[in-house]
Amino acid sequence: MKTAISYKNVKKFYGDLKAVNGISIDIKQGEFFGLLGPNGAGKSTMINMLAGLTKASAGKISVMGYDVQKNYQEARHAVGIVPQELVFDPFFNVREMLRFQAGYFGKGKENDKWVDEIIERLDLTDKASTNMRMLSGGMKRRALIAQALVHKPPVIVLDEPTAGVDVELRQKLWAFIKDLNKAGHTIVLTTHYLEEAEELCNSVAMLRAGKVVAMDTTKNLLRKFSTKNLKLRLNFKDEKKLPIKIAHIPHQITEDFYTFQLKKITDITEITEGLKQSKIEIIDIQTVDTDLEDVFLKLTNAKK
């Protein structure tokens, strides 16, 4: 598969602050790629450098083979960016704003049909003639997504698109973005909602302090770091203390729950036997698989 976005040893320094410190990532065409990391990890800087809003201190970035600095016009034609902030032009309504944006990309009247189609698909038809100022936060977010799509870019980048968006709209947006991905668009997403990334992304890169701490397909990452956990709610007769026999098994205590990390499946027998012998009753029992959040926490903590 051909490369849609390529970062080659990219660095961005603000004085002593190393916002991005030597990142290399290749995102293939047609991928749904997640860029994950805590605040200040460098996600938005990565996107801003791709968009040409920020100039890299070192390294090379290209979109669909076009260098974002040398061939910036071609590179910008190839990418649609949904910014994180809810920005809008207060002088215009939704349809006008979309037509202007298409015009900046050299699209004339022949593109109006596509603009109307995006308006419809993003449920903005009723608001198409409404001034941007009058829209709710969710509607503004949809208008921003529409704006990134007006020039039919092969690559779409969404910087925290569901921040502050209610559950229903979030689901609708993701259904729409999934359809775009199925239609062949490469999608890059930054999000704080790791469950979203787990559900949507084929591959993810996890960033911390301007560096990649892990990068792989979502499946591989989960497999690599997968652990089974046994989560128990216990009824202690006397003092709240685990029997010595099972206390050595790694576990976490949260409120009433004891979560044991299982190295092998026979650990379950050892735990239940140990509890039975100590006359500690099991009130509730669950098994929990590793999710992306666990992998993320594990990796970022390990690198601290």
Next chain:
Amino acid sequence: MVTLKTQLIGTWTLIKKELIRFWRVAFQTVAAPVITGMLYLVVFSHVLQDRLEIYEGVSYTSFLIPGLIMMSLLQNAFANSSSSLIQSKVMGNIVFILLSPLSYIQFFIAFIVGAIVRGLFVGLAIYFLAIIFIDLPIHHPWIVFWFALFGGGLLGAFGIIAGIWADRFDQMAAFGNFVIMPLSFLSGVFYSIHSLPTIWQNISQLNPFFYMIDGFRFGFFGQSDVSPYLSLLIVFLFFITLSFAAIQMLKSGFKLRT
């Protein structure tokens, strides 16, 4: 992908956006400065009409009108590009232009055209209102045109510089109050510099607004304080210099791209 056609459509779209932007609030951007210009005209002509005759055979009111037209044109050309930029920066919607493939030259052209057109709208409105009451023939229409064009362009370029440099509305207001206003009031709109003491005449000749007003007025009366061709050359050189500075700022991404 990127062709001459897409570049032309891109530039025209940004020009159109700039024009519609000020036209949507025409009451503030066109009507208000026209009323201010007409008030200057009424007040000054009423007080000074019978007391001053600056050029032979030209009434003071007639003398005043070209200066007021040009002053309003210049102030509004500056206001258009500078306010558009500072508003987009503060609101954050400048990102839509920065994310587009528009080049710094296209950006510059669109903002300059927007500035010139708004300046011309205000200037023409004052002219058409004034000639209802005063007979004001234009002796050299092309001279009037070139001064209006380069004057508007010069202040449009200056507006781009100010709009990029300023981070807040109060910084922008300081530009208007401490640079544009004094330079335009001390440029000979209301008087001929020959009526000033020698030292002030010399100081006035350092003010580019003086050449814009004086040359523009020559187009109406065929009389001026200095040669209109010298004025046109100076205005053109200022236009080129400020345009170069504005283009360099846009090219480098100064305060726009980090």
